[in-house]
Structures are given as C-alpha cells and as structure tokens.
Amino acid sequence: MRTTTSRSILTLAAGLALQLAVPSGAQASKADDTLTAAFQFQLPTFDRYFAGGREGFLLGLLVYDALIYRDPNTLEFKPLLATSWRQIDDLTLEFDLRQGVKFHNGDALTAEDVVYTINFVSNPQNKIFSPETAAWIAKAEAVNSHTVRITAKETTPLALNYVMQLAILPAKYHATVGKDEFGLRPVGTGPYTVAKGSGNTVVFARNEAYFTGGGKNKPLIGKLVYKTVPDVTAQVAELMTGAVDWAYYIPSDLAARMATNPKLRITNADTFRVGFLTLNVDNNVPPDSPLRDVRVRRALNHAIDREKIAKSLVGSSAMVVNSACSPLQFACRQDLPPYEYDPAKAKALLAEAGYPNGFDVDVFGYRSRPVAESILGYLRAVNVRANLNWLQYPAVVKARREGKAAIVIDDFGSSGVADAGYILSFFFGASSDDLSRDKEVTRLVAQGSEKIDSAGREKSYGDALKLIGERAYWVPLFTMPINYVATTDLEIPIPRDENVEFWRARWK
Amino acid sequence: MTAYLTRRLCSALAVLFSISLISFMLLKLSGDLATALAGEGSNAAYVDFLRKEYGLDRPLLVQYATWLGRALTGDLGRSFYFGEPVSTLFAARLPVTLQLGVLSIVVAITLALPLGIYAALKEDSLPDRVVQLVALSGQAMPVFWSSYLLILLFALNFKLLPISGAGSLAHLIMPSLALALNAMPALIRITRSGMSDALASDYVRTARAKGLRSHTVVVKHALRNALVPLVAIAAVQFGLLLGGSVVVETIFAIDGIGYFTWQAISQNDYPVVQAAVLIVASFYVLLTLAADLLNMWVDPRFTLGLAP
Numbered sequence: 001m002r003t004t005t006s007r008s009i010l011t012l013a014a015g016l017a018l019q020l021a022v023p024s025g026a027q028a029s030k031a032d033d034t035l036t037a038a039f040q041f042q043l044p045t046f047d048r049y050f051a052g053g054r055e056g057f058l059l060g061l062l063v064y065d066a067l068i069y070r071d072p073n074t075l076e077f078k079p080l081l082a083t084s085w086r087q088i089d090d091l092t093l094e095f096d097l098r099q100g101v102k103f104h105n106g107d108a109l110t111a112e113d114v115v116y117t118i119n120f121v122s123n124p125q126n127k128i129f130s131p132e133t134a135a136w137i138a139k140a141e142a143v144n145s146h147t148v149r150i151t152a153k154e155t156t157p158l159a160l161n162y163v164m165q166l167a168i169l170p171a172k173y174h175a176t177v178g179k180d181e182f183g184l185r186p187v188g189t190g191p192y193t194v195a196k197g198s199g200n201t202v203v204f205a206r207n208e209a210y211f212t213g214g215g216k217n218k219p220l221i222g223k224l225v226y227k228t229v230p231d232v233t234a235q236v237a238e239l240m241t242g243a244v245d246w247a248y249y250i251p252s253d254l255a256a257r258m259a260t261n262p263k264l265r266i267t268n269a270d271t272f273r274v275g276f277l278t279l280n281v282d283n284n285v286p287p288d289s290p291l292r293d294v295r296v297r298r299a300l301n302h303a304i305d306r307e308k309i310a311k312s313l314v315g316s317s318a319m320v321v322n323s324a325c326s327p328l329q330f331a332c333r334q335d336l337p338p339y340e341y342d343p344a345k346a347k348a349l350l351a352e353a354g355y356p357n358g359f360d361v362d363v364f365g366y367r368s369r370p371v372a373e374s375i376l377g378y379l380r381a382v383n384v385r386a387n388l389n390w391l392q393y394p395a396v397v398k399a400r401r402e403g404k405a406a407i408v409i410d411d412f413g414s415s416g417v418a419d420a421g422y423i424l425s426f427f428f429g430a431s432s433d434d435l436s437r438d439k440e441v442t443r444l445v446a447q448g449s450e451k452i453d454s455a456g457r458e459k460s461y462g463d464a465l466k467l468i469g470e471r472a473y474w475v476p477l478f479t480m481p482i483n484y485v486a487t488t489d490l491e492i493p494i495p496r497d498e499n500v501e502f503w504r505a506r507w508k
Numbered sequence: 509m510t511a512y513l514t515r516r517l518c519s520a521l522a523v524l525f526s527i528s529l530i531s532f533m534l535l536k537l538s539g540d541l542a543t544a545l546a547g548e549g550s551n552a553a554y555v556d557f558l559r560k561e562y563g564l565d566r567p568l569l570v571q572y573a574t575w576l577g578r579a580l581t582g583d584l585g586r587s588f589y590f591g592e593p594v595s596t597l598f599a600a601r602l603p604v605t606l607q608l609g610v611l612s613i614v615v616a617i618t619l620a621l622p623l624g625i626y627a628a629l630k631e632d633s634l635p636d637r638v639v640q641l642v643a644l645s646g647q648a649m650p651v652f653w654s655s656y657l658l659i660l661l662f663a664l665n666f667k668l669l670p671i672s673g674a675g676s677l678a679h680l681i682m683p684s685l686a687l688a689l690n691a692m693p694a695l696i697r698i699t700r701s702g703m704s705d706a707l708a709s710d711y712v713r714t715a716r717a718k719g720l721r722s723h724t725v726v727v728k729h730a731l732r733n734a735l736v737p738l739v740a741i742a743a744v745q746f747g748l749l750l751g752g753s754v755v756v757e758t759i760f761a762i763d764g765i766g767y768f769t770w771q772a773i774s775q776n777d778y779p780v781v782q783a784a785v786l787i788v789a790s791f792y793v794l795l796t797l798a799a800d801l802l803n804m805w806v807d808p809r810f811t812l813g814l815a816p
Contacts, residue, residue, distance in 0.1 A: 415549045
C-alpha cells in the first residue's frame with residue numbers, strides 16, 4: 001500500500017515537473033527567427049473590417065494590402081496593389097492594378113476583387129468598424145481586368161487617406177466562406193499570413209510569395225508572435241526577461257526605469273496625436289461666460305508653460321504646437337505667432353477683461369492626471385480656479401457636446417489621417433464638437449474640404465488656423481509621442497504614424 | 509428545513525436580481541455608451557446612428573427589461589468588440605479561470621491548514637503571533653502588489669517562471685500564489701480558532717486522558733471538527749478568487765473571464781461587462797448557498813428542527 005502511494009506521488013511529481021518544463025509559450029528568439037511583440041489587447045477577429053483600434057490597423061498592414069501605401073517617414077502615398085492612380089475628376093479616382101499579385105490562397109488579384117471589396121465595405125448594411133473610411137464612396141467599378149475606378153459621393157480630398165486603409169479582400173473566397181469564417185481563416189495579399197493561434201497568442205508567418213515593387217517588402221524575420229500582455233508593468237517585465245522583443249505605448253516613468261538596461265533600447269517618437277484645451281465659446285454658453293472674451297482666452301494661452309509640461313511629463317520628443325493640428329499633417333502651418341508663457345501678461349489680460357481676481361471654471365479631463373494637475377496649477381497661478389471633473393472619455397465628449405464643459409483637456413489622433421482637414425473639420429466644422437461656431441472659420445474649413453487641389457486646400461486651412469490662433473479658440477499644447485521599446489539585437493524602424501512595419505525588422 | 513431552503517433560494521434570486529439591476533444602471537450612468545462605442549473621432553451623426561442601432565435611445569427600464577428577458581433564456585447579447593455571443597465567449601474562457609481558482613484555493617488551504625493548526629497549538633506564543641502577522645499581511649496586501657512582487661522574485665531575479673500566458677502549469681504558479689495569498693488569511697484564522705476551540709473541548713481532554721498520542725488527538729479528533737467551518741469559508745473564498753481573477757488574469761495575461769472582463773471594460777464592451785457582473789455574482793451566490801447548505805448538513809440542529 002505504502003509502495004503504491006509512494007509511486008503515485010512520484011508519478012504526480014514527475015508529471016508536474018514535465019508540466020513545468022513546458023516552454024513558456026512563444027519565447028522571443030533570434031535563434032529561431034521569431035519576433036515576439038507585446039500588445040495590450042487581443043485581436044478580436046482576423047477580419048480587418050471588424051477589428052478596431054490600433055490592433056485592427058496593424059492587422060490590416062500585416063495580413064492585407066490596400067491599393068496604396070503611406071510611407072511612415074515621408075508620409076507620402078506610394079504604390080502598393082495599385083502601380084499608379086489618377087484623379088479623373090473631382091469625384092473619381094482611377095487605379096491601375098499591379099499584375100501577378102497572389103492572395104495567400106493562391107487566387108490572383110483582379111479588378112473584381114477590388115470592386116467587390118470596395119462595394120462590400122461601403123455598403124452600410126455590412127457595418128464595418130470604421131465606417132468613415134468607406135462612407136464617402138458612391139461606387140466602385142472595373143474599367144478592365146486591371147483598372148478600377150472609385151467614385152465618391154461628394155468631393156473628398158481625404159480620399160487617398162481612406163483608400164490606404166481599405167484592405168483588399170479575395171472576392172471569391174470571402175463570398176464563399178462568409179464573414180464569420182473569414183474572421184477565423186483570413187486571406188489577404190499582405191506580407192504575413194496568420195499561421196496559428198487565437199486569443200492571447202497569434203503567430204504570423206512570412207508570406208514567402210509576397211510581391212516586390214510595392215511600398216512593403218517580404219518580411220526579413222520569418223515569424224511574428226502577437227502576444228497579448230494587457231498589463232504594461234508585466235510587458236516591461238517580459239522585455240527585461242527577454243520573453244518579449246518589442247512593445248510600444250510604454251509609459252514614460254516605466255521607460256525611464258528601463259533606460260539603464262543594456263539589453264533594451266527605448267525610443268520616444270512622435271505620433272499624429274496632439275494635446276489641447278477646448279474652450280467653450282459658443283455652445284450653449286451663458287452670456288456672462290468669461291470664455292466669450294478673447295482676452296480671457298489669450299490669457300489662458302499665456303498662462304501655461306507648455307514647454308515645461310511637454311518635456312517633464314509627456315516625453316522627450318514632445319513638441320509644443322501653436323496651431324490646432326499635428327505638425328505632421330498636411331496643411332498644418334507652424335508659422336503662427338506663439339503665445340509665450342507669460343503669467344504676468346495673462347493676469348494683465350484677465351484684469352483688462354474685467355477679471356482682476358480671476359474666475360472659477362469647470363475643467364474636464366480623462367487622459368493623463370499628472371498633465372491635468374499641472375495645467376490646473378498654472379491656471380491657478382493666474383487666479384483661474386479650475387474645478388476638475390475627471391471622467392471617462394465618452395462622458396467628457398457628451399458634456400462637451402452638450403455645452404456643459406467650459407474647458408476640456410483633450411487630445412486627438414486624427415484616426416491616423418495625415419491631413420489637417422480631418423482635425424479641423426471635426427473641431428471647427430460647425431458640428432456639435434465645434435465650440436467656437438465662428439462663421440468665418442467654418443467657411444474656410446468647408447472651403448478646404450470642398451477642394452481637391454492641394455495648394456487651394458492649404459491656403460483655406462492655413463487661413464482658418466490663423467483665425468483660430470488669433471481668436472484663441474483653443475489652447476494648443478503639444479504633440480504626444482509614445483515610447484517604443486525593443487531589444488538591442490532587433491533593428492526595427494520607428495514610424496512617424498504609429499504604423500509599425502514589422503516586415504522591415506531584422507536581427508542585428 | 510424546507511422553509512429554510514426556500515427562504516435561502518428566494519433571497520439568492522433577489523440578490524441576483526438586485527445586482528443585475530444595479531450594475532445595469534451603473535453602467536448606463538458611466539457615460540454615453542454610444543459615444544464610447546463610436547470611438548474617438550466619430551461625429552455626432554454616427555453616434556446617433558449607433559444609439560438607435562443598439563436600442564440605446566429607448567428608456568432605461570425598457571432596455572433593462574429587454575436585456576433581462578433575453579438573459580433568462582440564456583442570451584446575454586453579442587460582444588461589441590468580438591462580434592460573437594457573450595455566452596459563447598464566456599464559456600470558452602471559464603475553464604481556465606476555474607482551473608486557476610481551484611489551484612489557488614488548493615494552494616491556500618494547503619498553506620493555511622498547517623499554519624492555522626500550528627498557531628492554535630502554540631496559542632499566544634511568538635510563532636502564533638508570526639502566523640497572525642502573515643495572515644494580516646496577506647489580507648492587507650492588494651493582489652496586484654503581491655503579483656508584482658512574485659514577478660520580481662520568480663521571473664526577474666531567479667528567472668524560474670514565465671510571466672504571461674496559461675500554456676503550462678508553470679504559468680499558473682505565480683497567479684495562483686498571488687490569489688492564494690489573498691484567500692489564505694481568512695482560512696488561517698478560521699482554522700486557528702476552530703482548532704483552538706476543539707483543543708479546549710471535553711472530548712479532546714477525554715481523548716488525551718485515554719492516553720492517545722498527541723498526533724492522533726490533534727488530527728483525528730480536533731481537526732475533523734475544526735475543518736467544518738473551514739470548508740464553508742473556503743467555498744466563500746473561492747467566490748472571492750473568481751472576482752480577484754480580474755486583476756490577476758490581467759497582470760499574468762491569462763485568457764480567462766477575469767482578463768476578458770478587464771478588456772471589455774477597457775473597450776466599452778458593455779454587454780460583456782454586464783454579463784461578467786452577473787456571472788461572477790451568480791457564482792458567489794451559489795457558493796454562499798452551497799456553504800450554507802453544507803453547514804446545515806453538518807449541523808445536527810437543522811435536522812432536529814432547531815435551525816437558526
């Protein structure tokens with residue numbers, strides 16, 4: 001009996017030891033040519049059109065290709081599935097398709113696939129995740145087997161910014177398997193295929209037949225492991241143990257602690273996201289609101305030391321912005337006179353406006369508490385006594401749209417669109433997010449959005465930005481860079497638009 | 509006894525109903541769900557479209573009644589983020605959470621039992637105080653903190669254990685330890701007080717007087733009686749572990765219902781959040797009920813009609 005018990009215990013112990021010896025999932029390794037990247041959220045599906053957020057965007061770049069590609073450094077559009085394109089008239093774009101491109105299942109890319117995809121995503125019944133990328137499209141049609149025309153409902157100067165997000169699907173396969181099956185077994189033309197996995201670990205394998213000549217290339221590293229590590233502290237620990245090779249969106253305090261680790265390289269790099277204060281000037285505002293007075297709004301601009309907050313709390317690459325857009329965006333002029341940090345001038349302007357003792361104001365925020373507290377401190381120093389309402393993003397947006405938020409500490413990423421027209425149309429386009437409702441500004445923004453020619457648009461947006469600056473409708477703050485962390489034996493380009501190009505990564 | 513059972517079942521149902529109602533209302537109060545769903549950069553027209561599409565423009569009580577009606581038939585809605593039925597998504601993730609919960613409670617009992625017995629045997633001595641301190645620290649330390657300490661120790665310093673995932677038993681050691689540390693204090697205390705009472709009882713004195721070995725007295729006579737409340741408390745602690753798994757599964761990237769819930773909160777996937785509250789609450793209510801029934805079964809007063 002005793003022997004049997006001992007044997008059972010031994011068997012159990014051996015079993016446990018074997019279990020313990022099982023490799024800890026996908027280990028980062030240069031030796032087996034596998035790059036392990038950590039992300040906060042799972043990919044909900046492998047169907048590009050039903051996976052939202054940054055993860056969905058990344059999926060779109062890895063597994064699929066669009067007609068065109070945006071260079072993450074120059075931000076210029078370059079050929080991808082289309083070798084060239086032209087604007088036929090204000091509403092029509094024509095694309096010549098690359099020949100010889102194959103989907104992962106071996107089907108050849110044809111105009112039919114492009115037309116099918118464009119018509120599928122622009123049909124509101126299909127309820128894709130980012131409808132704005134396709135809502136502008138009236139129809140797509142094949143001119144011949146390798147030429148496609150896309151017709152817009154109205155003049156859409158941002159069309160190419162959207163086309164670059166439209167992953168082309170294999171018509172026959174997609175129509176045969178249906179949406180749910182496609183989400184499990186996706187087929188694209190992209191540099192990677194989904195090899196295996198779901199949930200927290202997904203393995204992407206190099207598409208050995210990836211075409212040459214486009215803006216993307218055949219991956220230099222054979223396997224990419226998408227590892228979900230939701231907790232950023234755990235991501236940092238994984239980087240330090242070497243189980244993960246790459247991660248981004250690492251908070252500055254954690255990144256600073258890793259800076260001394262010789263095995264890791266931290267890069268603080270810009271994104272399209274900019275921070276700013278929205279000031280409620282004319283959205284259900286009481287007649288006696290101090291924010292109606294331009295001198296008060298200018299005082300707020302002078303009251304905050306943006307440079308100091310940017311460098312100490314946001315990131316070493318953060319840049320102060322003086323206009324209501326990201327400096328990386330087209331038509332975002334940077335030559336506007338800045339409001340220098342000058343609390344004495346701020347106080348004088350407040351006194352001139354009839355507020356020598358300052359005033360009380362409701363401020364709403366949702367993102368970075370340290371930044372918010374710092375801004376509040378600067379405002380308090382000029383006697384603007386802010387009552388902070390710290391809420392979730394949707395609640396803040398609701399309050400702003402209803403005119404209940406006098407000041408919002410906000411930021412905006414322009415959904416990855418490298419054009420000031422996007423942010424201007426959103427915040428100064430006479431919508432419920434437009435708090436100034438300045439007819440001159442909204443007219444200029446509308447003008448910019450009705451034109452196709454770049455010079456004309458640049459002029460309209462430039463004039464709008466000048467007025468926004470002069471009339472101090474916002475307090476533009478700074479760009480909001482993020483931290484990329486990679487092991488030192490990995491060479492991976494840092495993009496300016498957050499679209500990480502894993503296919504260019506290589507081992508040193 | 510039947511009356512007692514009926515009363516307990518009714519109160520369990522009332523608790524579940526209240527929880528579902530309160531969580532539904534709190535979720536609605538947390539902000540505009542349509543804006544949250546639409547995401548950053550969405551214009552007001554699209555937000556309005558979503559509001560209508562998902563029925564968020566209807567009166568709250570109508571929304572709740574619709575949800576409850578479907579939930580009673582097992583339909584917990586579809587996840588906004590995954591686009592799949594919430595019940596399917598939960599069912600896929602439940603096994604790993606239960607595995608983690610069972611492992612944690614086993615670890616907690618395995619550690620708590622000897623410590624509790626030892627403390628009772630050495631009552632009011634230094635070792636007893638040390639055990640009490642361990643219990644107090646375990647209770648006082650938040651789960652995320654103990655998780656980070658374990659990562660620091662076993663993953664970064666000794667490089668013994670993997671941090672993220674649930675692919676092998678090794679992956680579950682740190683998470684189960686972190687949860688066990690949190691569940692252990694109550695178990696230590698209940699074992700200690702149960703043992704202490706048992707050791708001072710007449711039947712133990714009689715057993716000793718009969719000349720039985722100390723080991724036999726402690727294990728066969730005292731411990732058996734002291735174990736009864738421990739089992740009941742362990743059941744309740746198991747429910748707590750399921751709640752605690754939100755933090756632990758998120759830190760250790762375990763794809764169970766805890767991490768799933770955290771992700772749903774982060775992504776404003778409110779059908780999932782609502783279902784998560786209901787499912788964890790149901791577990792807790794069921795476990796408490798089971799613990800009560802267990803107590804009833806072992807307490808002869810129930811069978812004699814002297815139930816409290």
